[in-house]
Amino acid sequence: MRSETEADERLDRAFLALADPVRRGMVARLSRGPATVNELAEPFAISKQAVSKHIKVLEAAGLITRSRDAQRRPCHLEPAALEALTGWIDAQRLNTEDRFRRLDSVLETLKEKDQ
Amino acid sequence: MRSETEADERLDRAFLALADPVRRGMVARLSRGPATVNELAEPFAISKQAVSKHIKVLEAAGLITRSRDAQRRPCHLEPAALEALTGWIDAQRLNTEDRFRRLDSVLETLKEKDQ
Numbered sequence A, B: 001m002r003s004e005t006e007a008d009e010r011l012d013r014a015f016l017a018l019a020d021p022v023r024r025g026m027v028a029r030l031s032r033g034p035a036t037v038n039e040l041a042e043p044f045a046i047s048k049q050a051v052s053k054h055i056k057v058l059e060a061a062g063l064i065t066r067s068r069d070a071q072r073r074p075c076h077l078e079p080a081a082l083e084a085l086t087g088w089i090d091a092q093r094l095n096t097e098d099r100f101r102r103l104d105s106v107l108e109t110l111k112e113k114d115q
Helices: A006-018 A021-031 A037-041 A048-060 A079-114 B006-018 B021-031 B037-041 B048-060 B079-114
Strands: A064-066 A075-077 B064-066 B075-077
Touching: A006 A021, A006 A048, A006 A079, A006 B006, A006 B021, A021 A037, A021 A048, A021 A064, A021 A075, A021 B006, A021 B079, A037 A048, A048 A064, A079 B021, A079 B079, B006 B021, B006 B048, B006 B079, B021 B037, B021 B048, B021 B064, B021 B075, B037 B048, B048 B064
Parallel strands: none
Antiparallel strands: A064 A075, B064 B075
């Protein structure tokens, strides 16, 4: 087994955190503004305990943070953590597109030689 | 529990598939061109069985497909499946950015009224 780097572990946690519709719903809600745990729980017919667990997973993944604001402790989205994910995915897509572009230019050259 | 839509299930599977460094390594390898199972297994010190399992997870998530080319059956990356993921993430980021932009313009208006 390859030993995992810290960056790898961060990606593991963040992708895993998003692999759940309730947690994605919470991220989508937070993208529209900070929210308390109760506000986040509202659209979901699940126990408060389950909601807390989902929030902890999102927090551990660095996708959300909670204010120290004693009473409400609202949750905030961390857009930089989302950016790290699109960064990784886009790198793979760019590789793929580059490869197709190179293939295209090879085909073009072959066609020109043919004429 | 909210019932999951098909699109939700696809996102679940794709995000979960990327929550593993070996599977991300395979996606990165395939972004540079198709590869056989043996070629994909090469950088990883894991059993052939484990490799097959990882490939099945990526296939079920729609991130890769395998040619019917009888002998080699190379794996191919499906860039559209990656696009669906960045699509979802970018929507959340855009919401967040819009919100900050609106906050900025409110602050600007307040500042102007103050002068």
